[in-house]
Amino acid sequence: MNAQEAISTGYGGAAKLNYLTNGTTLKSWLLTKDHKRIAIMYLVTVSAFFLMGGLYAATIRLELLTPASDLVESGTYNKVFTQHGILMIFFFLIPSIPAILGNFLIPIMIGAKDLALPRVNLISLYIYWLGGGLTLFALMQGGVDTGWTFYAPYSTTFSNSFVMLVGLGIFINGFSSILTGLNFIVTIHTMRAPGMTWFRLPLFVWAHYAVSLVMVLGTPVVAITILLLAIERVGHVGIFDPTIGGDPILFQHLFWFYSHPAVYIMILPGMGVISELISNFSRKKIFGYEFIAFSSIAIAVFGFLVWGHHMFVSGQSIYAGMVFSFLTMVVAVPSAIKMFNWTATMYKGSISYDTPMLYAIGFMGLFLIGGLTGLFLGAIGLTVHLTDTYFVVAHFHYVMVGGQVIAYLGGIHYWWPKMTGKMYSEFWGKISAMLVFVGFNLTFFPQFILGYQGMPRRYASYPEEFQVLNIFSTAGASVLGIGLLMPAVYLMHSLFFGKAAGDNPYMHPGLEWRTSSPPPTENFEVMPVVTWEAYEFGEESGMDLEAAKQREAVTA
Amino acid sequence: MSSHYSDKFVYHEPGLQHQFDDMGQQEESVSIGMWFFLVQEIMFFGGLFTAYLVFRSKYPMAFAAGSNHLDAFWGGLNTLVLIVSSLTMALTVYYAQKGNRNMQVILIVLTMIFGATFLGVKAIEYTDKYNHGLIPVAGLNKKVKAEAGAEHSAAEKPCWEVDHNAPPVEHPNPHGEFIWTDCSLAKMALDENILTASEKNQYLVRDENNKPVIDANKFRDKVRIFFFLYFVMTGLHALHMIVGLGLMTWLLWSAFKYKYNGDYYMPVEMSGLYWHFVDIVWIFLFPLLYLLGRHFIHGG
Amino acid sequence: MSIVKYLLVFGLLVFGTIATYVAATVDMDRFFVGANTLVALFIAFTKMTFVMLFFMHVYWSKRLIWLAAVASFFWLAIMFAYTMQDYLTRGSGVFSS
Numbered sequence: 001m002n003a004q005e006a007i008s009t010g011y012g013g014a015a016k017l018n019y020l021t022n023g024t025t026l027k028s029w030l031l032t033k034d035h036k037r038i039a040i041m042y043l044v045t046v047s048a049f050f051l052m053g054g055l056y057a058a059t060i061r062l063e064l065l066t067p068a069s070d071l072v073e074s075g076t077y078n079k080v081f082t083q084h085g086i087l088m089i090f091f092f093l094i095p096s097i098p099a100i101l102g103n104f105l106i107p108i109m110i111g112a113k114d115l116a117l118p119r120v121n122l123i124s125l126y127i128y129w130l131g132g133g134l135t136l137f138a139l140m141q142g143g144v145d146t147g148w149t150f151y152a153p154y155s156t157t158f159s160n161s162f163v164m165l166v167g168l169g170i171f172i173n174g175f176s177s178i179l180t181g182l183n184f185i186v187t188i189h190t191m192r193a194p195g196m197t198w199f200r201l202p203l204f205v206w207a208h209y210a211v212s213l214v215m216v217l218g219t220p221v222v223a224i225t226i227l228l229l230a231i232e233r234v235g236h237v238g239i240f241d242p243t244i245g246g247d248p249i250l251f252q253h254l255f256w257f258y259s260h261p262a263v264y265i266m267i268l269p270g271m272g273v274i275s276e277l278i279s280n281f282s283r284k285k286i287f288g289y290e291f292i293a294f295s296s297i298a299i300a301v302f303g304f305l306v307w308g309h310h311m312f313v314s315g316q317s318i319y320a321g322m323v324f325s326f327l328t329m330v331v332a333v334p335s336a337i338k339m340f341n342w343t344a345t346m347y348k349g350s351i352s353y354d355t356p357m358l359y360a361i362g363f364m365g366l367f368l369i370g371g372l373t374g375l376f377l378g379a380i381g382l383t384v385h386l387t388d389t390y391f392v393v394a395h396f397h398y399v400m401v402g403g404q405v406i407a408y409l410g411g412i413h414y415w416w417p418k419m420t421g422k423m424y425s426e427f428w429g430k431i432s433a434m435l436v437f438v439g440f441n442l443t444f445f446p447q448f449i450l451g452y453q454g455m456p457r458r459y460a461s462y463p464e465e466f467q468v469l470n471i472f473s474t475a476g477a478s479v480l481g482i483g484l485l486m487p488a489v490y491l492m493h494s495l496f497f498g499k500a501a502g503d504n505p506y507m508h509p510g511l512e513w514r515t516s517s518p519p520p521t522e523n524f525e526v527m528p529v530v531t532w533e534a535y536e537f538g539e540e541s542g543m544d545l546e547a548a549k550q551r552e553a554v555t556a
Numbered sequence: 557m558s559s560h561y562s563d564k565f566v567y568h569e570p571g572l573q574h575q576f577d578d579m580g581q582q583e584e585s586v587s588i589g590m591w592f593f594l595v596q597e598i599m600f601f602g603g604l605f606t607a608y609l610v611f612r613s614k615y616p617m618a619f620a621a622g623s624n625h626l627d628a629f630w631g632g633l634n635t636l637v638l639i640v641s642s643l644t645m646a647l648t649v650y651y652a653q654k655g656n657r658n659m660q661v662i663l664i665v666l667t668m669i670f671g672a673t674f675l676g677v678k679a680i681e682y683t684d685k686y687n688h689g690l691i692p693v694a695g696l697n698k699k700v701k702a703e704a705g706a707e708h709s710a711a712e713k714p715c716w717e718v719d720h721n722a723p724p725v726e727h728p729n730p731h732g733e734f735i736w737t738d739c740s741l742a743k744m745a746l747d748e749n750i751l752t753a754s755e756k757n758q759y760l761v762r763d764e765n766n767k768p769v770i771d772a773n774k775f776r777d778k779v780r781i782f783f784f785l786y787f788v789m790t791g792l793h794a795l796h797m798i799v800g801l802g803l804m805t806w807l808l809w810s811a812f813k814y815k816y817n818g819d820y821y822m823p824v825e826m827s828g829l830y831w832h833f834v835d836i837v838w839i840f841l842f843p844l845l846y847l848l849g850r851h852f853i854h855g856g
Numbered sequence: 857m858s859i860v861k862y863l864l865v866f867g868l869l870v871f872g873t874i875a876t877y878v879a880a881t882v883d884m885d886r887f888f889v890g891a892n893t894l895v896a897l898f899i900a901f902t903k904m905t906f907v908m909l910f911f912m913h914v915y916w917s918k919r920l921i922w923l924a925a926v927a928s929f930f931w932l933a934i935m936f937a938y939t940m941q942d943y944l945t946r947g948s949g950v951f952s953s
Contacts (some may be wrong), residue, residue, distance in 0.1 A: 224603035
């Protein structure tokens with residue numbers, strides 16, 4: 001056979017084609033059914049939205065350097081923080097890990113050729129582009145100033161901004177989320193390789209199963225809420241209008257019914273990544289596998305019972321407030337179980353401080369602070385003092401950025417060699433991880449103090465006594481920004497100049513490391529039959545420390 | 557360009573997608589996928605049912621009044637039409653499994669006819685609302701010019717003396733607004749002291765003698781909430797029905813081409829699931845919207 | 857399932873529709889407030905159950921499908937119950953006079 005045939009037939013010789021080289025036309029990418037290509041396209045779009053949301057964040061922090069509202073006026077500032085929230089939450093955080101790492105890794109981790117419904121996956125991507133495009137168009141027309149929470153009656157009656165268009169963009173985007181979740185649920189149920197039982201699944205997969213349940217059950221409710229908002233806005237009559245007997249708090253109930261579980265969409269995948277990172281970089285079987293698996297499901301379920309803790313001072317009844325407050329304390333328990341299990345995993349493990357592990361350790365500290373401050377906010381007495389202050393802002397940035405974004409970065413770095421076949425520079429990786437950690441704390445820790453001292457959120461101007469801490473916060477934001485931009489540089493650099501990664505540069509036992517980097521289109525040369533447990537680092541598996549030391553891991 | 561891992565010819569059943577090992581896995585996946593899609597559809601409608609629950613428990617008399625002005629005949633007919641279409645749909649799946657193409661085609665056509673009938677009846681109902689000023693959005697109702705001299709007689713009668721069982725009167729409506737003049741049920745509830753606290757708060761004003769009396773405009777606003785929910789819920793349902801008809805068109809074309817038999821009938825089954833779901837939503841909408849206040853007017 | 861059984865289920869559904877209409881005209885609220893609504897919902901749930909079990913073939917489906925069907929109603933119940941617990945306890949008491 002000639003060279004061309006040798007390349008295209010896989011059996012009888014090493015497959016030369018991987019998913020990146022198997023088809024190089026634009027059409028083969030845009031019409032692909034390959035989950036890995038879809039993941040890469042999500043990566044590009046999600047990164048673009050992250051950048052845009054970050055630019056809005058920079059504007060916020062620059063404005064808050066001075067007490068007066070001098071960089072932007074209040075009306076514009078309302079649009080800036082609204083759009084920062086919308087882009088970051090709906091178009092960056094919610095898709096991030098599931099659409100990129102989940103899409104790429106779940107079929108490989110369970111030993112399947114693709115997701116169960118590849119065309120649904122592609123439609124999901126198109127819908128994401130459509131929703132994102134519409135929202136961006138609306139932002140360029142003038143944007144929205146209602147806050148990402150779109151509270152009635154401002155959004156229905158009084159706001160003069162492009163509520164309908166942005167609402168439509170978010171509505172459409174919601175279906176992308178629903179279809180991704182649906183796909184994962186089906187795939188995890190039906191596409192597991194022979195021998196891959198539920199309790200041999202990596203915890204990354206369990207976390208994504210839990211997240212998918214939340215996506216499927218919760219997102220439709222925000223969709224109908226936005227629809228009702230739009231009808232009320234167009235028809236000038238509706239159920240959220242108190243002048244005709246409607247109730248604006250009903251909007252909040254329906255909105256937060258989704259948006260609280262949404263924050264679990266914005267942390268559970270991160271926790272899945274962290275389970276992988278902690279266990280693998282401690283070269284130790286994860287402690288309490290079943291507990292972590294079931295706690296993911298518990299968070300998904302209990303997360304639907306606590307939405308009223310966003311509404312303590314809205315006019316909701318005190319009794320309902322008490323119930324939601326109690327349940328908020330309960331929902332913290334599964335997360336705490338995970339933290340204990342991760343810590344116990346690291347104990348007496350052989351920890352290697354590669355970049356992904358630095359991110360994972362950073363997650364542990366930052367999520368701890370974020371989670372605990374969430375409990376402060378859930379306590380119905382204290383929350384009255386802290387509502388709508390910077391304490392809340394600091395809390396959710398600690399869990400969303402310190403949690404999910406850090407986990408996202410850790411995951412991107414960890415699986416970068418698998419996705420691209422290249423090793424990035426560990427040196428620059430470690431530097432940027434530390435810059436992110438330091439910059440993040442410098443940005444958001446002062447905001448806790450600002451919050452309990454009384455600085456309100458969503459204000460462009462503030463009393464002068466708050467300026468010093470705001471300056472610290474903005475300084476930290478600069479460091480954080482640099483730390484977040486650096487990976488873009490060195491990861492891109494690695495694509496062209498990085499060392500080739502082998503199949504398993506870290507010597508980790510996961511199924512994704514038993515295929516080539518980058519993987520072939522159908523993921524495995526020979527579909528695997530699983531006979532080992534998850535996270536097996538024993539001698540029989542060849543993944544113990546001695547074996548790892550003897551084989552030279554390729555690092556840059 | 558897919559990579560082949562074997563030189564041996566591998567038999568692929570027609571309709572088997574490349575990511576699956578066998579038809580059983582494909583059928584199972586498609587079934588779970590469709591069911592979870594229906595789960596999210598249930599939650600989608602669920603938000604509307606929540607809103608309905610909140611406002612019905614707050615303003616039961618306004619909801620009863622509005623509901624009584626819906627024509628239960630058309631609503632009931634639509635319910636029966638949908639049930640028949642569910643039967644024909646279930647039988648379509650039955651015949652698809654048997655590979656009987658002619659019966660499949662006949663039954664899909666019947667299902668579509670019944671579906672279209674449902675939409676036709678909805679059009680009749682909506683037109684009726686348009687004619688009587690019952691669309692909650694101002695300007696979307698039929699504009700009826702006021703006749704000279706006729707304005708006063710309509711305004712003088714207090715709203716609680718309107719005969720609840722009388723056929724609707726055409727009121728002058730120059731701007732196409734929402735018109736509601738009948739608060740007799742609220743008066744009855746006020747007299748029998750069965751108004752809820754929210755209702756007392758929202759329907760009543762004090763007259764010159766400081767007695768609580770029903771304010772026609774405030775009552776009308778609550779009835780308007782009922783009609784808002786009526787139109788949104790039935791409208792969203794009708795939209796799903798239209799999508800269902802589109803699905804049926806595609807199914808009809810494929811079934812006509814002999815595509816479905818005992819080995820491959822999942823698309824028919826999945827379309828059936830969607831159709832039955834739309835039927836189930838209507839099974840709940842009918843009593844909740846059309847029948848909630850009948851016992852007030854028919855007595856014991 | 858045979859055609860006869862499908863027709864039987866159909867008959868039951870038609871009967872349920874007629875029953876719900878008739879029951880709505882009888883004032884059962886004198887027994888307790890909300891009796892009419894309860895009867896209407898009971899009939900609707902029964903009709904839905906028959907459609908789901910027999911027309912949608914849930915009766916012959918895997919347990920996961922049963923779980924999906926039941927769980928979605930459980931989630932609806934969460935949404936209804938926790939929203940109503942706010943409205944019912946606002947001090948003005950929705951059902952009280």
